Amino acid sequence: MLELMPDVFSPDFTVYRDDYEDFFTYIDELNQHNLLPKYFTAPVFILWEITSKCPLNCLYCYNNSPKKVDELTTEQLLQIAEEIGKLKVFAVCLSGGEPSARPDFFTIAERLLDLKIPTSTITNGWNIDSDKAKNYAKYFQSVQVSLDGPNAEIHDKVRRREGSFDRAVRAIKLFKESGIDRISVSFAATVHNIDSFPSVVELCQDLGVSSLRTQPLVIIGRAGINHQEVPTKEQFEKLREYIRNTKKEGQKGCLELEWGDPVSHIRTGLRLGFSLSMRITAEGFLSLTPYAPYIMGHVLKGGIQQGWEKGLRTGWLHPRVKEEMSKISSIYDIQYLDDKALSYVHL
Amino acid sequence: MIGYPKRMPTLWRWDGEDEKHITLIVQKTMSVQLLNPTAAYIYYCCDGEKTLDDIIELFLKKYNVEKGRITQDVKEFLNFLISIGAVCYEHNGHSVNKLT
Numbered sequence A: 001m002l003e004l005m006p007d008v009f010s011p012d013f014t015v016y017r018d019d020y021e022d023f024f025t026y027i028d029e030l031n032q033h034n035l036l037p038k039y040f041t042a043p044v045f046i047l048w049e050i051t052s053k054c055p056l057n058c059l060y061c062y063n064n065s066p067k068k069v070d071e072l073t074t075e076q077l078l079q080i081a082e083e084i085g086k087l088k089v090f091a092v093c094l095s096g097g098e099p100s101a102r103p104d105f106f107t108i109a110e111r112l113l114d115l116k117i118p119t120s121t122i123t124n125g126w127n128i129d130s131d132k133a134k135n136y137a138k139y140f141q142s143v144q145v146s147l148d149g150p151n152a153e154i155h156d157k158v159r160r161r162e163g164s165f166d167r168a169v170r171a172i173k174l175f176k177e178s179g180i181d182r183i184s185v186s187f188a189a190t191v192h193n194i195d196s197f198p199s200v201v202e203l204c205q206d207l208g209v210s211s212l213r214t215q216p217l218v219i220i221g222r223a224g225i226n227h228q229e230v231p232t233k234e235q236f237e238k239l240r241e242y243i244r245n246t247k248k249e250g251q252k253g254c255l256e257l258e259w260g261d262p263v264s265h266i267r268t269g270l271r272l273g274f275s276l277s278m279r280i281t282a283e284g285f286l287s288l289t290p291y292a293p294y295i296m297g298h299v300l301k302g303g304i305q306q307g308w309e310k311g312l313r314t315g316w317l318h319p320r321v322k323e324e325m326s327k328i329s330s331i332y333d334i335q336y337l338d339d340k341a342l343s344y345v346h347l
Numbered sequence B: 001m002i003g004y005p006k007r008m009p010t011l012w013r014w015d016g017e018d019e020k021h022i023t024l025i026v027q028k029t030m031s032v033q034l035l036n037p038t039a040a041y042i043y044y045c046c047d048g049e050k051t052l053d054d055i056i057e058l059f060l061k062k063y064n065v066e067k068g069r070i071t072q073d074v075k076e077f078l079n080f081l082i083s084i085g086a087v088c089y090e091h092n093g094h095s096v097n098k099l100t
């Protein structure tokens, strides 16, 4: 038996464990006794970026939203939902871009609900009103709102649109009012906001959210272009230490603090060999996670199943992926993958 | 004691290269649990129609092991499944939360 904790709110479903050396020993033991499969029959989690449209323009956006791409039609998205249902995928996170910017957002969510697929979503909160919030409550098991500062001055600077803080906070309040139990917040640390994290913790407590998650920036997309915005190793260490200590002290009531780690995520992938997750981009490309930006298929060419069977299910073992990803020992190494992003891996 | 272990409604699937593992969602924690082939077989047998003894008999037929040991192992594993809410166990119309 092995419990795979899906972190359904992070952009990558990080299987993060503070004790991952022990976790690796455990994996090795299971492997010695042939108890682990060589691969899964289908993804366990799917991060589904349904659009690249976005009303904001954050300094660090890993997929460069907003951008103009050939997005899939409603019919094509519904076909993907159908396949997700058939494959019994255990968790889907609708992301983007801003997922709610697609007029058919709730149509897709409704289909996933009908298919009994546990679905969550991420939003910047820009266009949430009380009717929409009620729909979120109906369709999603949990909702994550991005909050990059404790006030408009900091948040709006990072997210580069005036009014975005007020709207994110309003969205959280509307989600609460509509009865969503699991509202989480994600905080992306840049040089502008990293020191304000403790105040974001206070704000989240006041707002009654259930968890607050952060992680080092993934230096891909706009975070690669604006690399001067990425905090130093020492700054991230300090943030991580703060989270560790605060958790130890158990002071934050019902608010759970979470730390994700892209490097341990990559190491886990390489160690397991098999994949748990799949990312679908707005154009329909299939890859492992945002951290391993190798395209291994397209939804319109054989669908999820073919992409999975032809390469993704053991994508971490692909010679090129293995060679390049093994060289990553810190988040600052991830940026060197960027020029390879959107390049096809030939399978 | 005659009782009928039964899988609780959740999303689950046969998994792995030879489809002998099972993955399932544990509703209590909303996590995904991967069951190795023997664990998967026990979980699969919990269809609400087989008794604990039936499951043990089936298990003995499938795996060549000693009965005494297997009885204890199956019970322990069923207790684990009950504790995480993946299986319920009814006896004379009452749900039991631990097999002894």
Ligand SMILES: C[S@@+](CC[C@H](N)C(=O)[O-])C[C@H]1O[C@@H](n2cnc3c(N)ncnc32)[C@H](O)[C@@H]1O
Pocket (backbone or CB within 6 Å): A011, A054, A060, A061, A062, A063, A095, A096, A097, A098, A099, A122, A123, A124, A144, A145, A146, A186, A187, A188, A216, A217, A218, A219, A220, A223
């Ligand atoms: C790409 S956004 C899509 C959903 C929505 N537009 C939003 O911002 O909440 C999903 C999450 O990824 C985070 N994110 C974006 N770029 C990132 C990066 N380079 N590193 C880490 N997290 C990033 C965002 O802060 C957000 O919480």
Ligand code: SF4
Pocket (backbone or CB within 6 Å): A054, A055, A056, A057, A058, A061, A062, A064, A065, A066, A096, A097, A098, A124, A159
């Ligand atoms: S992080 Fe979200 S809100 Fe910011 S630009 Fe990217 S998609 Fe838009």
